[in-house]
Amino acid sequence: MLDKRSDQQTAAPSPSYRLPGAIGFNEFIVLMAALTSIVAFSIDIFLPALADIGNDYQLTDDNDRQLVIVAFTVSFGITQLFFGPLADRFGRKSLMIGSLIFYAIASFAASFAPSFEFLLVTRICQAIGASGVRITTSAVIRDCFEGRDMARVMSYIFTTFMVVPIFAPALGQGIISVAEWHWIFTFLGTGSLLLAIWCFIKIEETLAPENRRSLAVRSIAQAAVEISTNRVAAGYSLASTLFFGALFSMVVSVQQIFDDIYGLGQWFALAFAGNAVGMAIASFMNARLVRKLGMRRMSHAAMVSFVSVSFVMFVLALIGTPPFAVMFTLLAIAMMSFGLVAGNFNSIAMQPLGHIAGTATSLIGTLTFTGGAVLGGLVGQAFDGTVLPISTAFFSFGFGALLIVLATERGKLFTVENG
Structure with missing residues (x-):
């Protein structure tokens, strides 16, 4: 009896999460991050190829080639609504693998698109597949993790999401420098099939039978x-x-701000990468610290930082155009603050919704992605050759979020949650 108690006292504590199959924690993070990055790759890798696409299809209006991006983003935002209920009814694994295969087929079809209209249809199909992957990935994470552990995992994955915009355009440029833009679709299709095989081998179903809806x-x-x-x-x-x-x-305004206002020219890519690196570092820091400090402490502090910095930006914009070094620094701090907010806010929102994780993920994802894209588009349309529109948007959105969180938390910030 004494030996048994001794064994219980010296045994290592079991983890507060469960992994879906014969997969280690690090491999699970890498796989989930790779699945999540499909969305960012599907957008950013095509930016250098838009001109070639327009020339190949002889588009008379240069703005038409932007439909390659718009068709994907709009379709992706809307179709998330449908995959949540499907994931809660039929499970995660089969829908995830099916979505990856569908995405791959759409990608290979796009590489042989005979017309621009056909290309747009395949982009919509890509968005449908990517939407299914995104929803099932988030649902699997919610099935396996809770509380601070979930925030930690989401921060690691969000770090990948932030890093992709740094090198995805360069990868696309590299592909079209040695081959035609069609090979970008071939690259994406092949990657999707490899991910489908990886998921089939390593991931087990995570939706409990009693939670099927x-x-x-x-x-x-x-x-x-x-x-x-x-x-x-x-x-x-x-x-x-x-x-x-x-x-x-x-995202919408930065090219005009850096080029038209500050005249960075060839230095634009480096400046843009600097902001993306800051967000990635912040998200990685969150993953390392959130279990110790808590989701609310981390995200609320970052939210206050965002509002404070954006207020300074707004005041300077009212006075005139601040020097580039000042504006870049303020934007970098604001985006780093965003990196500490996004994953934690999503985890807090999902915490009471474990029994409907698929539907919750789809509804919340549609709201945040589509709603954020619409707001960002409106700010982009308001660009007037100054930094006032984006400064006003940053302060307005940040202050509005602060008021909403205060109301949600009944006036209390920086509280410590359980788990």
Whole structure:
């Protein structure tokens, strides 16, 4: 009896999470990050090839080639709504692998597109596949992790999401420098098939049978009502939408700000990479510290930092155009703060929704991605040759998110959650 108690006392504590199959923690992170990066790759890798695509299809309006990006982003945002209920009904693994295969088929079809219209159809199909991958990946993570462990994993994955924009355009440029732009689609299709094989071998189904939900409209509607009426889930989802609005404002406006206002020219890519690196570092720091400090402490401090910096940016913009070094530094701090907010806000919003993780992921993902993209697009359309529009957007979105979180937390910030 004494020996048994001694063994219990000296045994290493079991982890507070479970992994889906014969896969280690590090491999799981790499696989989930690779699956998540499909979305960023599908957008950023094509930026250097847009001109070649327009020339090959003899587009008369240069703006038409941007539809290659728009068709994907809009379709991706909308179709997330459908994959959540499917993931909660039929499970994660089969839907994940099916989405990867569908994405691969669409990619290979795009590499042989006979017309621009056909190319856009394949881009929509790519978005559908990527949407299924994104929803099932998030659901698997929610099935396996909770609380601070989930925030830690999401931070590692979000770091990858932030790093991809640094080298994806360079990868696309490298492909078209030695081959035609069609080979970009071949590259994406091949990568998707390899990921499908990896998932088939290593990932087991993570949805418990008792948590499978009906596809009946009433069941889905009930889940939507639960999400929208849950104070924490709804509040942090809305706050995340505003922060993603700030991110998309940056993405849409940064080229004009750096080139048209500050005349960086060939230094634009380096400056853009600098901001992306800052976000990636912040997200990685969050992954290392969130289990010790907590999701709310980390994200609330970063939110206050974002609002403070954006207020300074807004005041300077009212006075005139600040020097580039000042503007770049303020943007970098704001984006680093965003890197500490995004993963934590998503994890906090998902925390009370484990039993409907698929539907919750799809609804929250649609709200934050599509809503943020619309807000960012409006800010981009307001560009007037000054930094005032983006400075106003940063401060307005950040302050609005702060008010929402204060209301959600009943006036208390920096509280310590359990788990």
